[in-house]
Amino acid sequence: MKPRLAVVFLKEIRDALRDRRTALMILVASVLTGPVTLILVASFVSGLEERASTLRVRIAGAENAPALVNFLERADVEIEKAPSDYLARVKEGALDAVIVVPEDFHERWLAHEEARVELVHDDSRTESGPATRQAERLLAAFNRETAYLRLMARGVSPSLNESTKVERVNTATPRQRGAVLLFLIPMFGILAPLLGGMTVAIDSTAGERERGSLEPLLANPVPARVFAIGKWLASWASATAVVTLTMAGFLAAARLYAEKRLPSLLNFGVPELAAFLAVIVPLAAFTSALQLLISTYGRSYREAQTYVSYLATVASFVPLVVMFSGAKEQGWQLAVPVLGQLMVLQRVLRGDGLSSADALVPAAVALVLAGLAVAAVARLLRDERIVFGRA
């Protein structure tokens, strides 16, 4: 004789596995959303770096600035002649930045007068930023060299011209840069259990009511809490499966694609996968329980789906709020579901070590809240108004 809890759990799992909605959701969640987004982001980001990493400038009127051209050639910069309609091209985004040299440039330069060039770019296009900054840096370097040589010629120490020498030290390790860009992975990590637990949670509560199978079910000599726990475990299992698949999808995408293009961007390997699961699976316990509780109030699948989608909306706002408000990480945030997990996941991606509080506090909070929600579901299942629709 199987324990009743196992009977309930296995029935719900079998039912869910035969549900086309489950299959579709798993496909969308695990195969499409995560990895596809990742690949798009990775190729976008690596595209940015690629544009900037080959040194190339476009110049209109290069013949007016032989000294500049000479400098650039020595610096191994590829010089391209800009087309005559460069203004329009920059505007439409076909060109990133164009250095425009006026006809009198060389004369003025030789005469040690102020020689102007124009740097044409479109500030509203973020993707043109690296190329623009690169052109600026090259012009500044040319300036420095010219000044250096002129000062030397006059017997003045070139360091006079540069009272402060700026050397850039970027403290962001490549990994951290990746984590900033891949804000998305934690976000999908948070959303995956919501997506994964939803169908089972709704179908096993509001769905039972809608089908009229809840009343006979509860007439069985099984305590309501066994049904509540069994249904919760089934929906947690489904959420966990989707989380695992989504994360495995990220891992595969990181391995197959992003690592080749951009090894610095994505350090998402097996240890990160394990850390993610350790953080998200307890969260999934809570989200599934909450979904179960919310759907128990729904009279129909549709109605419950509406309620549950509010939950997903709220949860997906949290990462956005954190991202845009620039909220500082604080201890208490660890104890807030979703927020705490998000913090810890970002630390994982940044390659920071996790303290035991990081690992345990969010999980403990999630499991306690899950327990409370399941207890509430068990209560509702004993409530006449819930079982027999709203009187």
Added chain:
Amino acid sequence: MIRVESLAKRFGAVQAVRDVTFEAADGRVTGLLGPNGAGKTTTLRMISTLVAPDAGRIEIDGIDPAREPLAARERLGLLSDARGLYARLTARENIAYYGELRGLGRDRIDAAIAAIAPQLELGPLLDRRTDGFSQGERMKVAIARALVHDPRNVVLDEPTNGLDVRSTRSLREAIRLLRESGKCVLFSSHVMQEVAALCDEIVIVAGGTVVAAGTPAAIRARAGCEDLEEAFVRLAGEPGDDR
């Protein structure tokens, strides 16, 4: 044996059950007869422990469901008002789920299904998913599900609703078999002929109150007419029809 004493239940402004008292004995078929809204379903829900009565007592084989709901449910087989099935499970899986919930092993469930299936002409349906079953087919599966654990007491809420003539006959046959094996069968109906064809005892409920109870002959005598249907209409129309 199911005994019900002075049951009452109110839902908000509606007094669904006012005062219901009757006894359904073992080896007999008791029919709860009454018009729609008479309080039959609420009474059966209270017996099956799904709704708590405001007042009154219930006894199922001497067990008080208010105190021991699980033990009371053990002794009941219930075809409730709602009789939904799981559309993605086969008929057999639907029945077996309830068997497992009642703690039966695989062998006993298989044996029970093998015994019930021919009575209800379920055979060809057993291994099909219930999605797309007709109302009558669904009803048969729901009845089989209620009987899988061979309960001492069988409570059926409007069991012939949606059944065609042939299925109704096989259901009647199944109910007679239950009576012969000494079970207590309590079923509700608003169809006079149904009750007349099957019942040893009739309890007529109207407006939440029992207006008459007894054998069909006693009911006829009390109403003072030969026709049971006429008797039903006269008796059911009597007091407290406030809905």
